[in-house]
Amino acid sequence: MQLEETDERILNVIIGNSRLSLREIARKVHVSVATVMHHIKRMEKEGIIKNYTAKLDYEKAGYDVEVIIEIRISKGKLFDVEKKIAMHPNVFAVYDITGAFDAVVLARFKTRRLMDNFLKKLQTYEFVERTETKLVLNTIKEENIGVV
Numbered sequence: 001m002q003l004e005e006t007d008e009r010i011l012n013v014i015i016g017n018s019r020l021s022l023r024e025i026a027r028k029v030h031v032s033v034a035t036v037m038h039h040i041k042r043m044e045k046e047g048i049i050k051n052y053t054a055k056l057d058y059e060k061a062g063y064d065v066e067v068i069i070e071i072r073i074s075k076g077k078l079f080d081v082e083k084k085i086a087m088h089p090n091v092f093a094v095y096d097i098t099g100a101f102d103a104v105v106l107a108r109f110k111t112r113r114l115m116d117n118f119l120k121k122l123q124t125y126e127f128v129e130r131t132e133t134k135l136v137l138n139t140i141k142e143e144n145i146g147v148v
Contacts, residue, residue: 001048003048003147006029007048007147009029010025010036010039010040011043011048011049011146011147012146012147013025013028013029014040014049018053019052022040062110063108063110064109064110064111065108065114065135066106066107066108066109066135066139067106067108067109067133067134067135067136068106068133069105069106069122069132069134070100070103070131070132070133070134071101071104071105071128071130071131072100072101072102072128072130073102073103073127073128073129074128074129077126077127078096078103080127081103081125081127082094082096082103084125085103085122088107088118090107090118091105091106092106092107093106094106101130101132119131119133
């Protein structure tokens with residue numbers, strides 16, 4: 001689906017605050033409420049808008065340990081292993097990548113011990129050949145990007 005300019009303006013407003021009413025979105029985008037509703041319904045149907053959520057401060061919520069884990073996986077088993085890892089409640093992203101590793105996992109934990117337990121369990125998964133873990137020291141930017 002090709003995004004129209006109105007779609008992009010609506011998306012940028014929603015990215016900034018997904019709790020706004022249709023009326024408030026319409027006012028910011030300078031279109032009618034019916035237009036906003038039509039565009040949002042279409043983008044939801046097309047899967048462009050997948051969910052409405054809150055942005056959390058994970059450190060304040062007690063998740064002080066954030067890691068980036070690179071994983072090398074035996075050939076032919078990438079998706080199977082990634083699906084298994086993605087099921088873990090502390091994992092918030094799993095990506096296929098190019099380079100020396102096959103996948104990257106992003107995860108948050110309340111303690112180093114919980115992170116250590118996860119890493120040790122991950123290394124026992126069949127077809128996981130090697131992992132390299134990086135501890136995130138500071139988050140400089142973590143935002144949804146706008147659409148243009």
